[in-house]
Amino acid sequence: MRLTAVFTGATAAAALLAAGATAHAADIPLRDLAAAKGKVIGTAVTGSKLTGTYGDIAGAQFNSLTPGNAMKWETVEPSRGTFNWAEADQIVAFAQAHNQQVRGHTLVWHSQNPGWLANGSWTPTELSGLLQNHITTEVTRYKGKLAAWDVVNEAFNEDGTYRSTLWYNGLGSDYIAQALTWAHAADPSAKLYINDYNVEGVNAKSTALYNLVKSLKARGVPIDGVGLQAHLILGQVPSTFQQNIQRFADLGVDVAITELDIRMQLPSTDAKLTQQAADYKTVMDACVAVTRCVGVTVWGFTDSDSWIPDVFDGYGAATPYDENYAPKPAYRAIATSLGGTSTPPTGACTATYSVVSQWNSGFTGQVRIACSGASLSSWKVGWTYGAGQQISQAWNATCTQSGATVSCSNASYNGTVADGGSVTFGFNASWSGSNPVPTVTLG
Ligand code: 9MR
DSSP states (O other), X not given: OOOOOOOOOSSSBOOOOOTTOOSOTTOOOHHHHHHHTTOEEEEEEOXXXXXXXXXXXXXXHOSEEEESSTTSHXXXXXXXXXXXXXXXXXXXXXXXXXXXXXXEEEEEOSSSOOHHHHTOOOOHHHHHHHHHHHHHHHHHHTTTTOSEEEEEEOOBOTTSSBOOOHHHHHHOTTHHHHHHHHHHHHOTTSEEEEEESSOSSSSHHHHHHHHHHHHHHHHTOOOOEEEEOOEEETTOOOTTHHHHHHHHHTTTOEEEEEEEEEEEESSOOHHHHXXXXXXXXXXXXXXXXXXXXXXXXXXXXXXXXXXXXHHSTTEEOOSSBOTTSOBOHHHHHHHHHTTOOSSXXXXXXXXXXXXXXXXXXXXXXXXXXXXXXXXXXXXXXXXXXXXXXXXXXXESEEEEEETTEEEEEEOTTOOOBOTTOEEEEEEEEEOBSBOOOOOEEEO
16 A cells, blocks of 8 residues: 555645655655666565554555564574574565565674574584575575575674674685575575675775675676665765775676664754755765665664664664654655655645554644744644544643544744744543544644
8 A cells, every 4th residue: 555645735834644654745655766766775674563554654665675683594593493484474475565675684694693503513514514504495495586685794894804703713704605606506596795884985894895795706706796784873974985885886796775774862853853864865865876786775764663772872763764654854865866856845844643652541642843944923733533532631732622623723832833943732632442643734
């Protein structure tokens, strides 16, 4: 299903669907914009979440999926000889149903390996056999169904030396060539990549990767592409990003941006979101500019499904959609880079409805009114509840409900919304059965 957004208002007052919406009615889905440019726009996904709004957006906006964890060794073979393909199969089926590519991730890594493998003690022959068997089993299972595989992940240290891992320590650096060769034998049509982080700009690590790819090509090892993960920090897109993509392309391999996110210190502010949009655009523009850059995958499309807050204390808001599935300025930046329109065609104030918390019979909601390129001196927001919800109390606005129809207007002190500013009001309400998000109009 394609999501639709509702838009009204030819003046400064525009209305936007709230949580559950993707974007403006005039917007063309990212995947259609990308396809017109011959590019991939992908997202990492979690299989269990591929229903409801999450599934709708993943299916409607992206033409490629990467399983965030489902194809890693610890997931597919948690104990030796016992395989669990459930989540990986589910993601591949979802992708097929939505006419999407799948990027397999990842076959050889030092992390997220099952305990039996990581803690075992193996002779080089045993280790080599285990690796060959793993690659052959997994790649064969998905033969013909995957566009690409991140075969080897994160093989280098920051200084460009090989990372000391189970594989390097046991097999030497040629485990990389062997892994590629085995993967190619199992699925000759899948594009085979080496993937790493902190290799977006020209630096010691990316140069080591460059030299490796060059030598693999010279030896005739099947290597098709380089994955630049691009876990970036706000305001810190490397200045040599495009140059670096180009130098890999000039080796005769494809380049994919495989895990893009741009984290910021929380809380997010309008200024940070604007900077983030500029950073997303820089990354997208660099890929669009280089023919052999096949496309960009974001590492989770919503802030509610991002690894960042779990790992970087105090950081988050790294993806193009907020945690309520409202598209952020970064979403629009991606669209713009792919040839979409840069701003909503009319009106530049939006109202976004979201459920902040919910319990058995009640919930707390909020509406955020934000302006960009316009301002308001007073506002009125309305919606119609579809499932019998009833507001009991509101703050920072005066709300009335008549039947299913709710109307909220500004309090005496918050009618003004400046260009670039926002106002939020909240309310408590009851619900039963279901609590769907209504379409909000701002007038
Ligand atoms: O997104 C993945 C997260 O759910 C896992 O907890 C994490 C464990 O390391 O791995 C994340 O994905 C990683 C990816 O596979 C490789 N590059 C770095 C990503 C973020 O850690």
